[in-house]
Amino acid sequence: MKQLPLFLFERCRITLRLNLAKLCLFLSGMYEVFFKKINEVIHLTADEEAIFKNYLKPKKLRKKQFILQEGDVCKYSIFVEKGLLRSYSVNEKGNDQVVQFALEGWWIADLYSFITGEPSRYNIDALEDCELLLINNDGLKEVRRQIPKFLEFSFLQMQNAYIALERRWSHMVTLSTEERYNKLLDKYPDIVQRVPQHMIASYLGLTPETLSRAKKQMTLPK
C-alpha cells in the first residue's frame, strides 16, 4: 500500500483539531435553552439529560427553508434553541394564514399530524436562521417512559398551551383590531419587532392593509 505524503496527514490533523473545537462549542451550546426551559419546571439529573440527548436531533435551518410542508407528515416536534419560525396554512385563495410563531425556547409542530400520522395541512418555515432540536413521537414516548417526571412536565406544558390558546381565542372574539395588536405588542414585543408586518396581520386575522390603517389610527387619534 502506498504511503501518503506527510504534509497531507499533517493538514488533516489540523483540520480535525479545529473541527473538534467547533464541535465541542456546538454541542455545549446546542442544548442550553432546551434544558434551561425544562429545568424551570422539573429537575433533571445529568443522567436524565443524557438519556434525553439520545432522542434529540440537532438541526440548523436557514432563513426561508421549510421544516414541514403541507401534505407531509409532521414527524418531529420542534424545539427552537435559536431563531424564529412560523406555521401557516394556505387558503383556497392562495393567501397565507399564519397560525403560530415560535421564538427561542418555544415548541412548534402540527400536533394533529404528529399524533395521528395524517398529512399536515400546515407549513412551517424559518423566518430567521435557526438552531433546532427535533424529537419524534416514539422518542417522546420513550423519554416519558424512562423519566416519569417528564410525563408530568408534558402534562403541564400541554395544559399551559391549552390555556394560552383559549385566551388567544377569547381575545380574538372579544377585542377590537387595535386592542388585539396592542395585546400582542405588549406580550410579545420580540415577535412584532422581528416579523414582517403582513405576517403579524395574518396572525391577527387581518389583511396587511387593515393592520396598516389600524396602526395609523392609533398614532393620531383624539
Added chain:
Amino acid sequence: MKQLPLFLFERCRITLRLNLAKLCLFLSGMYEVFFKKINEVIHLTADEEAIFKNYLKPKKLRKKQFILQEGDVCKYSIFVEKGLLRSYSVNEKGNDQVVQFALEGWWIADLYSFITGEPSRYNIDALEDCELLLINNDGLKEVRRQIPKFLEFSFLQMQNAYIALERRWSHMVTLSTEERYNKLLDKYPDIVQRVPQHMIASYLGLTPETLSRAKKQMTLPK
C-alpha cells in the same frame, strides 16, 4: 324517657327503606358515564375507581342555574353525566359570548381560573337539568399521584383538547359562515338540536340575525 308511639317508628322504617333504594339507584347510575369514558383510554380496577369516588362530588343542577359566575374562582372541574351546559363571557356591550358547550361525557371549567385561583371571567350555566360530577384541583392532583395511569390519561385528554381547539381555530379563520355552521351540524348535531339558535350563533362568532340569514341562504340557493 318517654317512649315514642310504635306507629311513628314504623313509618320511619318504611321511609328509610324507600330512600335507601333510591340512593342505591342514584349511586349506581351516577358514575356510569364517567368511568365508561375513562376506561375507553386506560383501565381502572375496582379499587382505583373507589379511590376516585372519594374525590368526586355529585351534584344536580336545574336548567338556568349557574355552577360558575364571573368573578368567582372556578373551584371545580366539571364532568357532565347528564344534561347540557355552556360557558360564556359577557362583553362590554352586555352581549353573551358563548365559549363552549358541554354534553354528556364532556368536561367543562375555566381552566385558567381553576389552575391559578384567579377570579373567572366566564359564567357556566345549565341549558338543561344536569347531573354533574365535581372534582377540585387538589383532588385531581391526589388522584394523579395515587393512580399514575391517570396522569397519562390527563396528558392525553389535554392533548386532545388542545388539538380540538386548534382545529376550531383553523375553521374559524378559514371557513365561511355557512361552512362553519355545517361543520358544527355535521360534527355535533346534538348541540345544534338542543341549544337555542342564538347561542349557536354566538358560539360561531355571529349575531343571531346573521345566522338566521345564512341558514336561509343555504336552503334556497341555486
Added chain:
DNA sequence: AAATACCGTTGATAAATATCAATGGTGTCG
C-alpha cells in the same frame, strides 16, 4: 450597479356583518 423581489402605505370601491327596529310565534307561569 442595475434589476428584482419584498414590503408598507394609501385611495377607491365592494362585500360581509352588525345594529336597530318591528313582527309573529311559542311556551311558561300565575
Added chain:
DNA sequence: CGACACCATTGATATTTATCAACGGTATTT
C-alpha cells in the same frame, strides 16, 4: 285563560373589513 318572557325572522341602515390597484422605499440578487 291571559300576561309575559323568549325566540327566530325580516327589513333598513351603518360599520367594519376585504379587495383591487398603484406607488415608493429598501433589501437582496445577479
